């Protein structure tokens with residue numbers, strides 16, 4: 001067919017991509033290969049189908065969605081090698097992996113999962129390297145030791161948000177107001193200035209189970225560090241195990257005021273460190289080790305902050321060997337990474353596990369069934385949890 005105008009060749013290219021959809025759905029690997037290979041050329045286009053192409057008129061599906069729908073592992077592998085995007089979502093927010101899962105095509109799901117882990121892990125390594133190199137340059141210029149928050153990273157926040165909200169910036173969050181109130185069912189909640197949820201009682205079970213995993217069976221007088229007070233739910237639970245030393249790191253003025261209102265500043269064995277975890281675990285200036293000495297080390301550590309992203313969590317992981325008391329010491333964190341999509345949640349569970357292993361910690365995951373009622377989100381701008389399972393991490397140092 002003569003491709004003599006922009007409109008004609010564009011229509012031809014779309015038709016070519018739709019032919020790839022059909023071949024992908026039917027599992028016709030040979031035809032997929034043929035369609036993905038260069039043929040006739042027009043301008044910049046070499047006549048090959050676009051593995052990444054998502055058709056708005058067809059629910060925003062791309063070839064990967066069709067291959068997943070048809071259950072064809074070989075086609076999925078071929079498409080991924082040919083530039084298909086492992087985490088592309090359709091018009092309803094579903095990935096190809098979600099489609100595979102819904103159709104019970106477990107082998108397809110597994111291939112997409114492995115690709116997601118591989119790419120996310122690689123992206124994180126590259127981002128850290130880029131941060132490190134830009135910091136090195138900056139240090140060379142003005143001798144400033146700045147902790148990078150990975151501004152260029154993929155910003156997977158610990159509780160999801162968007163760019164113009166305080167949940168996206170820890171600095172802005174810490175300078176904004178918090179509201180502590182009860183919902184129509186009398187459940188306590190803490191909202192940020194944009195009405196996003198910082199913490200609420202629906203997380204009770206997660207906090208109770210995390211405190212149990214961290215504290216049960218510890219020696220008498222054990223020490224525990226909790227990073228991020230929020231509503232103090234996990235701190236209450238930790239207290240039932242009677243730790244000898246219970247340190248809470250909290251920087252937010254309103255959370256600190258709430259904490260005092262509840263009498264935490266007068267509880268025996270409780271020490272409140274006012275400031276961010278970065279100030280105490282990654283101090284910019286601690287040449288004599290005074291800050292590290294004051295903080296000490298711990299038999300159990302929990303991490304649950306807000307308006308921070310995976311790069312921050314990963315930076316916290318790196319501090320763990322300095323603050324865990326030994327091989328029996330335990331670490332856990334609130335795992336809300338990508339908790340509005342099951343596939344991404346699975347991927348980030350594995351990425352976190354690999355990152356922890358990289359630092360020398362082995363992690364076990366306990367699955368908790370979740371059923372968060374709609375009333376929880378009344379008046380809340382955005383849900384940060386939609387899944388029916390929580391993966392509770394428990395990590396320990398692996399000493400060889």
Ligand SMILES: C[S@@+](CC[C@H](N)C(=O)[O-])C[C@H]1O[C@@H](n2cnc3c(N)ncnc32)[C@H](O)[C@@H]1O
Pocket residue numbers: 170198199207227228229230231232233234235249250251252255275276277278304305306307308
């Ligand atoms: C989700 S809440 C913690 C909830 C807590 N686990 C509970 O059981 O109620 C997050 C808390 O982390 C605090 N936070 C935010 N950024 C922080 C940082 N950089 N260092 C320490 N805490 C931080 C917030 O002010 C907030 O109080």
